[in-house]
Amino acid sequence: METVRSSAMPAYQRIAAAYRGMIMSGELRPDDRLPTEHEIADRFGVVRQTVRTGLGILVTEGLIVARRPHGYFVRRREHMVYRPQEKSRPRPATPEMDRFSQQIVAEGRTPHQAIEVSLVQAAPDLAQRLGIAAGETVVARRRVRFINGEPTNINDSHFPIDLVKDSEIMSPAYLPRGTDQVLADLGYRQDRAIDEIFIRMPTPEEIHRLSLGPGTPVAAHYDTGYTAAGQPVQCTLNVLPGDRHKIVFERHWQGEPAG
Amino acid sequence: METVRSSAMPAYQRIAAAYRGMIMSGELRPDDRLPTEHEIADRFGVVRQTVRTGLGILVTEGLIVARRPHGYFVRRREHMVYRPQEKSRPRPATPEMDRFSQQIVAEGRTPHQAIEVSLVQAAPDLAQRLGIAAGETVVARRRVRFINGEPTNINDSHFPIDLVKDSEIMSPAYLPRGTDQVLADLGYRQDRAIDEIFIRMPTPEEIHRLSLGPGTPVAAHYDTGYTAAGQPVQCTLNVLPGDRHKIVFERHWQGEPAG
DNA sequence: TCATCTACATTGACTAGACAATGTAGATGT
DNA sequence: ACATCTACATTGTCTAGTCAATGTAGATGA
Numbered sequence: 001m002e003t004v005r006s007s008a009m010p011a012y013q014r015i016a017a018a019y020r021g022m023i024m025s026g027e028l029r030p031d032d033r034l035p036t037e038h039e040i041a042d043r044f045g046v047v048r049q050t051v052r053t054g055l056g057i058l059v060t061e062g063l064i065v066a067r068r069p070h071g072y073f074v075r076r077r078e079h080m081v082y083r084p085q086e087k088s089r090p091r092p093a094t095p096e097m098d099r100f101s102q103q104i105v106a107e108g109r110t111p112h113q114a115i116e117v118s119l120v121q122a123a124p125d126l127a128q129r130l131g132i133a134a135g136e137t138v139v140a141r142r143r144v145r146f147i148n149g150e151p152t153n154i155n156d157s158h159f160p161i162d163l164v165k166d167s168e169i170m171s172p173a174y175l176p177r178g179t180d181q182v183l184a185d186l187g188y189r190q191d192r193a194i195d196e197i198f199i200r201m202p203t204p205e206e207i208h209r210l211s212l213g214p215g216t217p218v219a220a221h222y223d224t225g226y227t228a229a230g231q232p233v234q235c236t237l238n239v240l241p242g243d244r245h246k247i248v249f250e251r252h253w254q255g256e257p258a259g
Numbered sequence: 260m261e262t263v264r265s266s267a268m269p270a271y272q273r274i275a276a277a278y279r280g281m282i283m284s285g286e287l288r289p290d291d292r293l294p295t296e297h298e299i300a301d302r303f304g305v306v307r308q309t310v311r312t313g314l315g316i317l318v319t320e321g322l323i324v325a326r327r328p329h330g331y332f333v334r335r336r337e338h339m340v341y342r343p344q345e346k347s348r349p350r351p352a353t354p355e356m357d358r359f360s361q362q363i364v365a366e367g368r369t370p371h372q373a374i375e376v377s378l379v380q381a382a383p384d385l386a387q388r389l390g391i392a393a394g395e396t397v398v399a400r401r402r403v404r405f406i407n408g409e410p411t412n413i414n415d416s417h418f419p420i421d422l423v424k425d426s427e428i429m430s431p432a433y434l435p436r437g438t439d440q441v442l443a444d445l446g447y448r449q450d451r452a453i454d455e456i457f458i459r460m461p462t463p464e465e466i467h468r469l470s471l472g473p474g475t476p477v478a479a480h481y482d483t484g485y486t487a488a489g490q491p492v493q494c495t496l497n498v499l500p501g502d503r504h505k506i507v508f509e510r511h512w513q514g515e516p517a518g
Numbered sequence: 519t520c521a522t523c524t525a526c527a528t529t530g531a532c533t534a535g536a537c538a539a540t541g542t543a544g545a546t547g548t
Numbered sequence: 549a550c551a552t553c554t555a556c557a558t559t560g561t562c563t564a565g566t567c568a569a570t571g572t573a574g575a576t577g578a
Contacts, residue, residue, distance in 0.1 A: 201320040
């Protein structure tokens with residue numbers, strides 16, 4: 001078999017680089033269709049499998065999606081603004097919607113939530129953040145939030161069971177006040193929170209809950225809230241698909257000017 | 260060819276799920292070796308290519324790495340703590356190291372930086388953040404930061420050229436004071452900053468500069484600083500590989516208690 | 519007209535190989 | 549003892565196909 005090795009790069013990488021370049025430069029625009037695997041194979045003088053390897057790279061990079069039997073398309077991406085700081089800003093005393101819904105409605109879009117409450121044993125990482133022993137029971141209030149009917153992010157709140165038993169938090173109903181306010185009404189008002197953000201690929205469960213396409217990294221945002229006395233009262237895991245969010249916050253300089 | 264279809268899931272996904280499970284559960288620990296492709300193929304009754312597809316998923320998920328000719332190994336991951344808030348905290352008047360180096364040394368590790376200064380035309384996204392027209396000249400101070408000899412993150416600062424020409428910022432030397440202080444000395448003290456974080460897969464250039472393995476998502480953190488008068492004076496792009504960082508910040512509740 | 523069926527193009531999954539590239543361990547030579 | 553070479557196991561790249569799954573457009577039928 002005679003193979004013309006036109007460059008040092010393997011063929012599948014040259015194919016990926018070629019179409020990546022066209023997308024990055026704007027020559028191929030969102031929703032544009034790529035040639036079929038067969039056409040690309042002919043063009044580059046390789047078999048279909050090699051083309052699939054190359055396009056697979058762009059799929060895992062999140063640049064294109066495959067829609068059988070239509071072909072590959074350049075992916076469209078728009079980012080929802082995620083503002084972790086807003087969570088600790090004051091709100092009206094009797095809100096009609098939680099913060100997330102407020103923001104989405106303000107943007108002229110339609111929010112929707114699927115809520116599920118369960119009792120689970122705390123995994124080690126969660127237990128550590130809540131200051132309890134691994135395996136102790138916590139209340140998990142698991143939510144998938146939708147915008148315009150599309151799943152957009154995961155918001156799984158966890159509470160030590162002693163704090164919230166027999167409270168509204170145990171009910172899988174929508175709480176317009178927000179769970180922070182319910183906690184405050186129970187005497188556990190949060191005063192301070194630590195935010196941790198990890199960047200990683202999603203787990204299969206997250207892929208399923210969020211209907212994620214391949215090649216979509218996520219931000220896992222742990223928000224752990226403490227009372228003024230320093231007691232941890234909730235730990236929330238927000239999972240934000242990278243193709244649908246940008247995280248925004250603001251800083252103001254502190255202390256005396258150094259200049 | 261007789262194929263036993265033991266489940267609805269494709270073979271390559273069953274293979275990925277099997278080893279993902281062993282890693283997640285701790286049965287396979289960091290630096291442990293997986294069986295060879297050939298062994299796995301025999302075990303699952305498929306050909307090597309199918310095994311490669313399955314293990315390829317775990318590689319892109321960042322769970323394993325291939326080391327030829329040794330085999331596949333469970334990836335070890337430790338996260339450097341990245342605190343965007345620290346940037347706006349006061350520091351001693353005459354520091355010997357910048358914040359990054361200070362933190363690394365405090366952790367008992369060895370920092371190192373490769374700095375490169377150039378004049379570039381502002382790309383549209385950068386121009387918008389700096390409040391200038393796309394294509395205008397900006398000073399780019401591009402750095403790759405190393406810990407214990409390993410590239411750890413990218414820190415590319417950009418300044419409108421009018422603000423910094425003929426200043427120390429134009430020199431590709433290490434500035435212990437930090438560029439923020441140099442800007443302040445030039446009369447552009449920052450008072451407020453907006454942080455934007457995007458989650459995505461790295462570009463080939465970022466993969467090269469950071470020696471990233473496949474399957475490593477990154478956080479792209481844009482830090483745009485403003486003077487008290489509201490003038491943007493710098494925009495820095497930090498690229499943080501997901502396998503090496505966690506982003507941490509803290510919040511304190513503001514306004515009158517709502518409970 | 520409207521619904522239903524069918525052929526088709528395209529991606530998805532997989533087989534059965536071949537040869538290349540690469541670090542290491544063991545053999546060899548001085 | 550030390551350096552050098554070589555065989556080898558393993559992953560990397562690629563060929564040349566087969567059959568399955570899927571959504572649509574066009575053909576068919578009432």
